[in-house]
Amino acid sequence: MAELPKPREPATAVAPAQRTGGTGQGEHERIEWLFRESLRRRAIHPLMPLIQRHRSVQQP
Amino acid sequence: MTADAVLERMRDLPALPQAVLELQAALGRDDVSFDRLADAISHDQALAAKTLRLANSSFYGLPGRVASIRDAIAVLGLRQVGMALTAAAVSGAFAGVQCPGFDMTAYWRHSVACGICTRLIGDELRLDGGAAFTAGLLHDIGRLALAARAPDALAEALAHRRRDDGLIWQSEREVLGIDHMEIGAKVAERWHFGHDIIDAIRLHHAPPADAGRPVADAVHVANAIVHALDVAGDADDMVPPVSAPVWNRLGLTAEQCARVFEGTEAALNEVCAALGVVGG
Numbered sequence: 001m002a003e004l005p006k007p008r009e010p011a012t013a014v015a016p017a018q019r020t021g022g023t024g025q026g027e028h029e030r031i032e033w034l035f036r037e038s039l040r041r042r043a044i045h046p047l048m049p050l051i052q053r054h055r056s057v058q059q060p
Numbered sequence: 061m062t063a064d065a066v067l068e069r070m071r072d073l074p075a076l077p078q079a080v081l082e083l084q085a086a087l088g089r090d091d092v093s094f095d096r097l098a099d100a101i102s103h104d105q106a107l108a109a110k111t112l113r114l115a116n117s118s119f120y121g122l123p124g125r126v127a128s129i130r131d132a133i134a135v136l137g138l139r140q141v142g143m144a145l146t147a148a149a150v151s152g153a154f155a156g157v158q159c160p161g162f163d164m165t166a167y168w169r170h171s172v173a174c175g176i177c178t179r180l181i182g183d184e185l186r187l188d189g190g191a192a193f194t195a196g197l198l199h200d201i202g203r204l205a206l207a208a209r210a211p212d213a214l215a216e217a218l219a220h221r222r223r224d225d226g227l228i229w230q231s232e233r234e235v236l237g238i239d240h241m242e243i244g245a246k247v248a249e250r251w252h253f254g255h256d257i258i259d260a261i262r263l264h265h266a267p268p269a270d271a272g273r274p275v276a277d278a279v280h281v282a283n284a285i286v287h288a289l290d291v292a293g294d295a296d297d298m299v300p301p302v303s304a305p306v307w308n309r310l311g312l313t314a315e316q317c318a319r320v321f322e323g324t325e326a327a328l329n330e331v332c333a334a335l336g337v338v339g340g
Contacts, residue, residue, distance in 0.1 A: 034288055034299050037227065045299065046307050050314060051288045054321045 027055055061213045063238035069209040070243060076251050079104050080149045083142050084252055092138070098130040101145060110148035113334040115141065119176065119327045143193045147175070150197070151335045154204050159211035161218040163294060167204060168337035169328065170292035171197050176331060177282035177324040178275075184316045187274045195260035195275050196282050198253070202244025202261070203228075210236075227300055229265050241265055269305045277306045289321060291328055 016029040031051055038045040075081075079101040086092040102108045108129055115126040115136055126132045132141045157164060178196030181187070206214040213236050221231035229239040245262035260279040267273070267280045280303060286292070287299040312320070 030290065031288075034290060034297055036225075037298055038301060041301075043301065045284075046302055046304075047284055047288045047299065047317075050317045051321075053314070054318060 028052075031055065061210065061216075061236055063236060066206070066210050066213060066236050066238055066243065067246065070205055070246060070250075073205060073209060073247060073250070074153045076146075076153065077104055077107055077149050079107060080145055081252065083138070083145055087138060087142055094130070094133050094138075097138075098128070098133055101129045101141075106152065107145065107148050110152070110334070110336060111141065111144045113336075114144040114147060114331065117327075117330045117334045119331050120144075146194050147197055147335055150201070151337050154208055157204065157208045157211075159207040160215040161222075162203075162207045162211070162214060164207075165337075166292040166294040167200065167207075168335075169332060170286055170294070171200055172332050172335065172337065173286040173289070173291050173324055173328050174199055174279065174282050176327045177285050177320060178278045180320045180323045181278045181282055181310070181312065182275075184312065184320060185274075185278075185310060187278060191254060191256045191260075191275050192278060194253070195257045195279050198244070198248065198257065199261055199264045199279050199283060200240060200244065201247055202240030202242070205243055205247050206232075206240060222296070227265075227298070239265075265300060267303050267306045269303075271309055277310055280306050281310055281312070285317075285320065286324065289325060291325060 016026055016033050031048065032039060034051075035045050035048050038048070082100050083097060086097055101111065111129065112126060112132065114120070115132045116122070116124055120126075120136060120140065122135060126135055129141070132144070136144075151168065175193045175195075175197030179193040182192035203214070206217075217228070217232045217235045220235050221228050224231060224234075229241060232239040241262050241264060245258050248258045248261050256273070256275040259273050260276040263273065263276045264279045264283050267276055271277075284300055284302045287297055290297055
């Protein structure tokens, strides 16, 4: 199994509140928090845009 | 703690109920007596009741129409009843497990969501869906086995993961010398699960680049999806990377993904309630 690179830095921020069913700023922050491993590695995760679209069409 | 010491502690894990073992054996035979099988399941009343609740959930498409284990076998078929029975048995086998830092509610919500999601991916791609739900449900069974038999070791790995803000299986390897995929595969071998389920457990974070294991591929992607859907209730959740070869091989369209996301979220609370693990 190929070793993944270590995260560049430890997380210092507190996890944003879990999603509330809305599509406001907190929702976007939460999605970015969930995908932080890929974002730290500057990798494009195929699910991230699909999840963003899924949340954006949900009613608050 | 060494990897050998961790595996040694797994030796006294609970056996699966006799009814599950009989049903697993029956799945590979042609000369099965459905009546005998139904009797064996019905003798374990708690297991039978849980199996019926699951069989009557909307996830199976026949809510309220299955009154007995015999009906369940007749209406849903042996494979589907086997899935329900296995889910009921495993969720019961680890009741009462406590480990510092290990959130049992989040564990079960994630596992059930992964089972549902794997089956929905299987439905979308016309894969052999027989093992999909079970493989998704049990993909992290190694974590549960660790929580049950080596809680001190798992607590240490969880603390390492929080400090490092990395992936849990990397912390497990760092601290224990073994990860939950390998432990889970050993548990599944002991419980005589099929090779497709054992492969899916062993490979869910590191699927091979070559094709040929569709259930393992589906579990790998389903695991990432349910982390991304954020349904477990874990404040510090994280979406693991997805293998590009596997993602391309499955070839899920945006529309298919949307249906899988919606279906997973829609069925989760009901299936959790049917299994008696957790509600919404």
